[in-house]
Amino acid sequence: MDESPGLSDQYRKASPWPVFVALGLPLSEIGLVFDLFPIAVGGLLLFCGSIVGLLLESEYATTMWKPLIVMSGLLGVFGGLLIVADGTTDVTLLTRAYATFAAAIVMALGVVAGKLFVPKRGIPT
Amino acid sequence: MAINAQIALTVFMGVLLIAVIAWLTRIEDWRSYSASAGGVVSQGERSEYIEQEKPAGIVRWLTTVDHKDIGILYGAYGLFAFAVGGLMVAAMRIELATPNTTFIEPAVYNSLLTSHGITMLFLFGTPIIAAFANYLVPLIIGADDMAFPRINAIAFWLLPPSAIMIWAGFFAQPLGLGFGPAQTAWTMYTPLSAGVGNDPAGGAGIDLMLLGLHLSGVAATMGAINFIATIFTQRDENVSWANLDIFSWTILTQSGLILFAFPLLGSALLMLLADRKFGTTFFLTDGGNMLWQHLFWFFGHPEVYILVLPMMGIVSYVLPRFAGRQLFGFKFVVYSTLAIGVLSFGVWAHHMFATGMDPRLRASFMAVSLAIAIPSAVKTFNWITTLWNGRLRLTTPMLFCIGFVSNFIIGGVTGVFLASIPVDLVLHDTYYVVGHFHYIVMGAIAFAGFAGIYYWFPLVTRRMYQATLGKAHFALSFIGTNITFFAMILLGYGGMPRRYATYLPQFFTLNAIATVGAMILLVGQIIFVWNLVTSWLGGKRIESGDPWNLKEDGVHTVEWQWLDRRIETALTDGGDEEPIADGGEVRTDGGTESDDD
Ligand code: HEM
Ligand SMILES: [Cu+2]
Numbered sequence: 001m002d003e004s005p006g007l008s009d010q011y012r013k014a015s016p017w018p019v020f021v022a023l024g025l026p027l028s029e030i031g032l033v034f035d036l037f038p039i040a041v042g043g044l045l046l047f048c049g050s051i052v053g054l055l056l057e058s059e060y061a062t063t064m065w066k067p068l069i070v071m072s073g074l075l076g077v078f079g080g081l082l083i084v085a086d087g088t089t090d091v092t093l094l095t096r097a098y099a100t101f102a103a104a105i106v107m108a109l110g111v112v113a114g115k116l117f118v119p120k121r122g123i124p125t
Numbered sequence: 126m127a128i129n130a131q132i133a134l135t136v137f138m139g140v141l142l143i144a145v146i147a148w149l150t151r152i153e154d155w156r157s158y159s160a161s162a163g164g165v166v167s168q169g170e171r172s173e174y175i176e177q178e179k180p181a182g183i184v185r186w187l188t189t190v191d192h193k194d195i196g197i198l199y200g201a202y203g204l205f206a207f208a209v210g211g212l213m214v215a216a217m218r219i220e221l222a223t224p225n226t227t228f229i230e231p232a233v234y235n236s237l238l239t240s241h242g243i244t245m246l247f248l249f250g251t252p253i254i255a256a257f258a259n260y261l262v263p264l265i266i267g268a269d270d271m272a273f274p275r276i277n278a279i280a281f282w283l284l285p286p287s288a289i290m291i292w293a294g295f296f297a298q299p300l301g302l303g304f305g306p307a308q309t310a311w312t313m314y315t316p317l318s319a320g321v322g323n324d325p326a327g328g329a330g331i332d333l334m335l336l337g338l339h340l341s342g343v344a345a346t347m348g349a350i351n352f353i354a355t356i357f358t359q360r361d362e363n364v365s366w367a368n369l370d371i372f373s374w375t376i377l378t379q380s381g382l383i384l385f386a387f388p389l390l391g392s393a394l395l396m397l398l399a400d401r402k403f404g405t406t407f408f409l410t411d412g413g414n415m416l417w418q419h420l421f422w423f424f425g426h427p428e429v430y431i432l433v434l435p436m437m438g439i440v441s442y443v444l445p446r447f448a449g450r451q452l453f454g455f456k457f458v459v460y461s462t463l464a465i466g467v468l469s470f471g472v473w474a475h476h477m478f479a480t481g482m483d484p485r486l487r488a489s490f491m492a493v494s495l496a497i498a499i500p501s502a503v504k505t506f507n508w509i510t511t512l513w514n515g516r517l518r519l520t521t522p523m524l525f526c527i528g529f530v531s532n533f534i535i536g537g538v539t540g541v542f543l544a545s546i547p548v549d550l551v552l553h554d555t556y557y558v559v560g561h562f563h564y565i566v567m568g569a570i571a572f573a574g575f576a577g578i579y580y581w582f583p584l585v586t587r588r589m590y591q592a593t594l595g596k597a598h599f600a601l602s603f604i605g606t607n608i609t610f611f612a613m614i615l616l617g618y619g620g621m622p623r624r625y626a627t628y629l630p631q632f633f634t635l636n637a638i639a640t641v642g643a644m645i646l647l648v649g650q651i652i653f654v655w656n657l658v659t660s661w662l663g664g665k666r667i668e669s670g671d672p673w674n675l676k677e678d679g680v681h682t683v684e685w686q687w688l689d690r691r692i693e694t695a696l697t698d699g700g701d702e703e704p705i706a707d708g709g710e711v712r713t714d715g716g717t718e719s720d721d722d
Contacts, residue, residue: 013189013190013191013274014180014185014188014189014190014191015188015190015274015275015278016148016149016152016187016188017275018188018190018275018276018278018279018281018282019187019188019278019282020145020149021279021282022279022281022282022283022285022286023282023286025283025286025340025343026283026286026287026290026336026337026340029336029339029340030290030333030336033332033336033398033402034329034332036134037131037134038131038134038135038137038138038139039134039138041138042138042139042141042142043138045142046141046142046145053149054275057275058275089403089404089405090404091402091403091404093403
């Protein structure tokens with residue numbers, strides 16, 4: 001509580017990621033609900049990417065590969081669910097599913113490329 | 126969708142993502158720079174280094190995870206929303222000055238009605254409380270910051286997009302996007318809101334509003350989790366449950382309510398959205414309308430306590446300071462806070478007495494609704510007893526606290542009448558209800574907010590507001606509130622229904638009076654904004670951490686002690702003073718300055 005310097009005051013008081021998490025979430029929602037393919041893909045990438053940024057920054061993760069794979073997997077599952085649900089409603093959910101897959105694939109490709117080209121130490125944040 | 130639009134959207138998204146990445150690279154540059162500028166530094170320098178770790182200018186506000194900065198952001202956001210919601214209702218009241226349509230079309234009136242309610246509750250009420258809580262709770266309980274500072278920032282930054290989505294219909298119409306603002310009222314009752322027929326109530330405007338509301342709910346829930354974690358785990362050693370301050374208690378209770386109420390609202394909103402967009406029929410089959418009302422009010426009633434409990438906390442915290450004593454019956458105020466928190470989940474169907482639900486159920490909801498008046502009354506008596514024989518100092522925050530108590534009594538007593546089924550069946554959906562809850566939301570919740578803003582203004586800005594303007598603000602607000610909303614109570618007795626842009630000529634006089642009251646309120650709020658802005662920029666600087674002379678009464682609480690130390694640190698220019706021991710200063714002593722040098 002003190003403004004006077006104690007060790008606990010030493011953590012960083014700024015982070016660029018929260019704004020983008022908070023921008024990515026509504027963009028992906030709007031994209032998916034209104035069936036706007038590019039907005040959905042971009043929003044999901046922004047959302048997931050910023051979460052990865054946060055995880056790295058707060059040292060919950062040491063490299064970005066694992067979180068990216070997990071999120072890519074979650075999006076894949078979600079897209080799959082959309083395809084299943086597509087059969088049961090009058091509204092077509094296919095493009096929404098494809099948008100989710102697209103974001104998942106971009107992230108997976110990013111991981112592959114990263115594994116191949118980035119030296120072992122991972123990307124410092 | 127047309128190919129061109131798709132391409133435009135793709136380009137837009139691409140540009141946005143690239144801009145984000147470019148911006149991030151610059152930020153990261155700055156960060157590695159400032160991190161390596163660290164090195165081994167002495168205590169005093171290190172404090173500057175930490176200040177420097179915040180970037181300058183607008184970037185600081187975009188990237189901050191400091192609870193005090195975020196508190197200020199919440200406050201600015203809340204006041205902006207208050208202004209928007211206030212101007213909306215000013216237009217509505219002007220329309221209602223005469224019985225017929227003269228100023229705005231009924232459709233516009235309905236849109237403003239919807240947005241006014243939602244703006245005030247979700248974009249002003251909840252955020253302004255978060256402003257106080259963010260700034261103060263960590264200070265008061267001796268935490269370094271919130272438990273999850275980054276989540277704290279995310280919770281705040283979700284709010285601007287949510288506001289844009291809630292208001293989207295107002296922009297979309299002039300832009301020719303083919304949809305207008307929602308006209309569902311804040312309760313969003315189905316089937317109107319479910320989009321049957323040709324969706325007369327707003328089309329995509331409703332969808333966006335539902336998404337925006339959902340987002341604000343996510344934000345509130347994240348904030349609540351953060352406060353619970355902070356209050357449970359981040360307290361200083363000498364802050365125990367027994368001496369936890371009243372404001373943190375109310376924030377803790379409120380966060381608990383949010384945790385149970387908002388996710389439920391979120392789910393209900395998504396179900397409604399699915400009905401509208403994806404062909405489900407949650408609310409479109411038999412009983413669907415009742416289902417919506419049950420779900421909505423299971424959230425909706427706790428929501429009113431989500432708003433009022435922390436404000437009661439502010440009053441319980443500030444009012445004794447100017448009565449020269451401690452809060453009377455502290456323990457019982459805490460117990461009644463907790464009691465209200467629990468009971469508030471058992472009263473929701475009092476909003477539905479007129480729906481034709483099972484009378485036996487109805488009676489049980491009546492019983493609990495009457496019971497919830499008891500802890501509310503306990504608090505009221507405690508405030509009054511605190512004032513009794515106290516050494517009262519009628520500063521602006523104190524005036525607003527007393528105004529709070531007075532308005533809360535009228536709002537509460539009218540509520541007790543509504544809780545009684547036979548009375549409610551007569552008064553339901555009349556202006557009496559509008560009068561009742563505005564005595565609470567304007568007369569009490571907003572008043573306590575003003576009290577808090579004036580009281581802690583010197584803490585945040587290190588300047589004093591202009592006292593005369595503050596008192597004018599109080600006088601106009603108090604008179605305006607009572608004229609406007611008492612007239613509405615009388616209109617309700619006369620049988621005027623709520624939520625219409627026009628009315629029968631016999632209601633003219635009282636409506637004209639209500640409009641005059643609203644204009645008085647408007648003038649008062651203009652003075653308020655003027656006072657805040659000019660005082661922040663050029664108000665008189667305070668010299669010590671005790672602008673309210675609390676030390677005299679031995680009630681110099683910990684946030685002011687913090688300010689004291691801050692001012693002294695600034696005076697000694699970051700010299701090499703020892704970190705101050707925290708021992709024994711939790712509640713009331715003022716004897717820490719001498720330790721500093
Ligand atoms: C003393 C305790 C209270 C009781 C017994 C009570 C009772 C009621 C009842 C029965 C209604 C429904 C009236 C109707 O629609 O026919 C109602 C409406 C309302 N009350 Fe209260 N109330 C109390 C306190 C509060 C508080 C503290 C707040 C705000 C913080 C509040 C805000 C509202 C709102 C917003 C509505 C109208 C909702 C709508 O239909 O749009 N009430 N109250
Ligand atoms: Cu209620």
